[in-house]
Amino acid sequence: MKPKLALYWASSCGGCEIAVVDIEEKILDVADFFDIVFWPCVMDFKYKDVEAMPDGDITICLFNGAIRTSENEYLAKLLRAKSKVLVAFGSCAQEGCIPGLANFYDKNSIFEFVYKNSPSVDEQSKGIYPVPITHMPEGEIEIPEFWNTVKTLDQVVEVDYYIPGCPPQSFQILNAVGAVIDILKNGKPLPPKGTVLGAGDKTCCDECPRERKEKKIKRFYRPQEIIPDPNECLLDQGIMCVGPATRSGCDALCVKANIGCRGCYGAPPNVTDQGAKMVAALSSVIDAQTPEEARKIMETLADPLGTFYRFSMASSILKRVQPKTRPDSSGK
């Protein structure tokens, strides 16, 4: 009997799916080796088919997307129960990614803008907020609940492995899936729980072709304020680059296009908080004699919190910014 594979997306953009598709004709090898039992975007299997499976029936489940709504959380729990191995696939599932930036705010403030203060919402509609159940003349219709806080997959269920990236690069997906196939085919032992697959074990700087001189910087520049030297380290030039606090594996694509890294491959090995790691990295490049001078240099850096935690806000030690308003009691 073939091993069973499931793929699912929760709150995500579809980029992870496209990255899987970008392995091109090799997708056929995957479809050949595995019995794909659940993949809503390509296969005719439904929630109830998954519900009917015995626990642990799925050999491996690749789960992408963050946990944003009640439906996302339900599917995470369901697929955990039905899967022997659950993989957080991509940055959203692993660390919350861009959707996790919503943790700077809360459900109320999001609804307030989208359904009330947005300049395009008409007068009659202002303040009409979506509700889970609506009684229409013909019957009842339902939508999932929007949680107050974005969560990562491992904050909701136990996760076995991680494949990082926004999205994971296709060659890395091939590496990871190839390794899994090799393990299953040849009866090799599974890697230790928590292992990060399809990525390197150093930092993005390790893959960066630019020359690093450990210069001391006096101010930061935003991308539109400076034309960078093509060969020197961006950070040395005062251009914000989260490379030193980011796991290797993407092949340093952004820096090769003259743009600073924002950390989509997550924290490097043995680092739990990507933002804290970046603060530590900056302390070695800022040229300040006094705390006051250091503060002034840091003030030239726009949105440090939203930059250091661009992809990992939901999984950081902070998890979220405490809302100024009281969260909606119906939110979680």
Next chain:
Amino acid sequence: MKQIKIDPITRLEGHGKIDIFLNDEGEVANCYLQIPELRGFEQFAVGRPVEEMARITTRICGVCPEAHHMAAAKATDDVYKVKIPSAGRKLRELLYNTFFTADHTVHFYALGGPDFVVGPDAPPAERNLLGVIKKVGLEIGGKVIGLRARCQEIIQTLGGKKIHQVTAIPGGVSRGINEEERKKFEEYAKYMVDFGQFTFKLFEDVVLKNSQYVDLILNGPYTQKTYYMGLVDENNKSNFYDGKVRVVDPDGNEFCKYSPSEYLDNIAEHTEQWSYLKYPYLKKIGWKGFVDGRDSGVYQATPLSRLNASDGMPTPLAQAEYEKYYKTLTEDGSGKKPVHHTLATHWARIIELQCAAERAMELIKDPEITSPDYRILPTETPHEGIGIVEAPRGTLTHHYVTDEKGIVTKANLIVGTTNNHAAISMSIKRAAMGLIKKGAEVTEGTLNKIEMAFRAYDPCFGCATHTLPGQMPLELNIRDKNGNIIQRVKHNI
């Protein structure tokens, strides 16, 4: 009252769901398309540096990140009131037209095409890209993969990444191309242009030469008379990257033409408490509910709409097909616009595909494309900006307000498919009413024909299915008053 649930349909910046209610006679009483997801990008944009929006909003959609990347970049240029250098603009346009070619290709071959090539009543297991290949030959599958691989390589070079581009910045782009790359991409562009011609031939052979299909397009329950929107250049020719938004009325006469800065005078949004997605409409007409016609502010922004809203295509091969399109789809062959047949959107889409490929070729041959002058540093104090592009699925508007340091204080987005939210809901209802008859069993083929109504829009709930063997599973449950399932239909689209 019986209730038919289609849940989940997948991908409209997430997920989607359709409920069809039947009355006691077994006729359609009402239909609801619900979008059960929201992520709140507009709110968490606040506090971010405005130049980062081009890297943040790409995550709205991993299928069309290029559209958000460009709309954000254009809005950000406007925030800084900077005019980008000509070479920078051409590089952005080259990326964008390459993306349009790839995106329309995968929709035509994987998502929309199977209904025609394999047939609307064919078994669901065959009604996908693999079925298309089986019917017309393996060679076509290779051509589609070849097209996509070439386009993705151009996109990675110009955009930094294949998915979630990073290179468009205020004042231009962060990297250019050298002559070696240009030469290679010219070969690719030739492949793209030839691919467009090949696609027309396939469409002609498979669809236009089949009178049943032509009848389905012209006379099926797929006609809806709304306003139509699309970006046009100074000659009122279709443009995907830049221009003014032109809207024509259901008779094809210009209703308005607005610059990005005037979008709030022209567009407003209605909300319903049972869906997370809003309903944009023409503000000067007003929201009159889910109805079509001149008195309703409902409009469409699709390939069909863009052709209706323009006076023609800016490139010769696309223009020739544009003329044939209108001649074929008018009863008297007069070529009079507009076309209201929703299924004709598939044809309109490949005309745009051809146009994008030709435009990419023009740009790659432009001597300026290898110029190193692709960016300048903005000098104005940032404040407010609006950027509009045509996303494959509709006119895309990004609007940012910042403080004097360029930190976002307000963001408002009207996203591609959202424009068509009301029209898609109406199309589903119209098709369901036309196809579900009293006492007759709802077959899989019936259901598929209902879905053909919304599939024509290439709604973002089709996004993730774009490039795979084109199956999007739907389940339709017909329930009695107590919620018991009395009939179940399952299939792929």
